[in-house]
Amino acid sequence: MTATTVTPLGGLPDLDVHGLRRFTVAAGDTRAIAWRNLMGYVRIPQLLIFSTIQPVIFVLLFRYVFGGAISTPGVPYVDFLMPGIFAQTVTFGAMGTAIGLATDLNLGLIERFRSLPMARSAVLAGRTVADLVRNVLVIVLMVVVGFLVSYRVHTNVFAFIGAMLIVLLFGFALSWIYATVGLLVKDPETAQAASFPVLAPLIFASSAFVPVDSMPGWLQPFAEYQPLSCVVNAVRGISLGSPSGFDIFLALAWCFGILAVAAPLAVRRYRMAA
């Protein structure tokens, strides 16, 4: 009997692929994985619907219930609120990255992907890119909701789109943190439960819903300079027509800083996960 009577149909990388070819392979694999993750939202639209109901409730709650008690001198509260809502929405949404990866790990899909001749980076990148696409949809929806409750943007369209790009970049960076969480906890329920205690202080001890100077003195330094606040401050400045270069710098520094640390950690964790 000859050694191999069966010939594989795929490409055979006898020499390890390098350079540009390696990059295009990884990009193709990432696209395939991102497509499969997005199909999940298409097939189970409830997932997307329920994850957008929560931020809508926050808008209504803060706009019409708590808002009256929160003083934001010189700025209508809804204009103060909406940048906070955008950042909060992508922050909660990042949990989806953890839940998605934990589900795949649980079902043995990650194991299958690891046995395929695909780019190692594609499983994580495909997940975070799919979550980025989902965030684009959710942010567009939240902007519409904002306009419906009389949110006004005091700048031009391009500056506003730039602000939304900062929000999306922040969500993308957080997704990489949550990728590690999802691979560590390995089941979707735990991923959700483990995320909340970290998210709550990030979202509420921030400038998202109330001015930081209304908080006790010991909390103010954290609340002012933690990543979510920096993003909110930058976006709020742009949205109110008074952009601050320093705020935008801080926001971008946090986003790229988180990416630089979280992405390698997630990739390392992925190599070990089985």
Added chain:
Amino acid sequence: MTESAISVQGLRKRFGDVVALDGIDFAVPAGTVLGLLGPNGAGKTTAVRVLTTILSPDDGQAEVLGLDVVRRPEAVRARIGLAGQYAAVDQNLSGRENLRLIGRLTHMPRQLIAPRADELLERFDLVDAADRPARTYSGGMRRRLDLAAALVHRPPVLFLDEPTTGLDPQSRRDVWGMIGELVREGTTLLLTTQYLEEADRLADQIVVIDHGLVIAEGTAAELKARLGATVVEIGLGDPGEARRAKSLLAPYAVREPELEDSQVRIEICEGPRTIIDALRTLDGDGLAAETLTVREPSLDDVFLALTGRPAEPSEPDEQVSTRGAA
């Protein structure tokens, strides 16, 4: 000389204090089927994970088609298929979409992907369900889809980790039939299983592992011969008759028959032929068997014979249940 499609030498892997593989060796000639037999926690899944480049070993060497799994993982992955006990398919995608996704991820030429997916759906009897989400599939269908997914890029070497665990008897026979077909086409197969019957049915060669060590190897027939084979229990009218039957049956048994009340228990080698002869002998002496039980040796019997202790009770997760070797 036949080349080895899979070869493993001195493979070791530990997880913390737990030794999963304690230096195993085996080889699978190209185009043949090796059954890796052992209870849960024996190290079967760990061996498969190392060979499929998912885990790296602590020590030892493993090669697939002459390619070292540690040094050439990408080349190995292009040539293998893996189907596990979890039926790892995307629940939200349809069967067809799942297969096409694997085609893309194995970098098959685009024009081949769709026809290959259709061919596999046909072959695994999934045409009617091809466009339904895998979430709606039965356990047997999902397992067949998982098996099909492992074959999309037509890998010459296939790893099946407990391919029929948890399936009903009909689905199990279906999967066996499909595996048999692959093997006839020349695919080299490494199969892990807890069922001697499955290894017997599918494997050319069986390696029995326990606590990360190879404790026996050979063909199914060789292993069974070492076991004392089939157990036959014959119930007679009363203990007196049973005593007479015992002495009449002794020549057919491989060991001294055992007597329990009005029941005689013998172990025989040559299955059905011997049973017929034995019953004729009893009949010729005016003894009528009132009950008859025939039991083929199970994994438990293999273990009892090889290790002097029964296979430990099954636990769901191999990685959790792998025990220390000490």
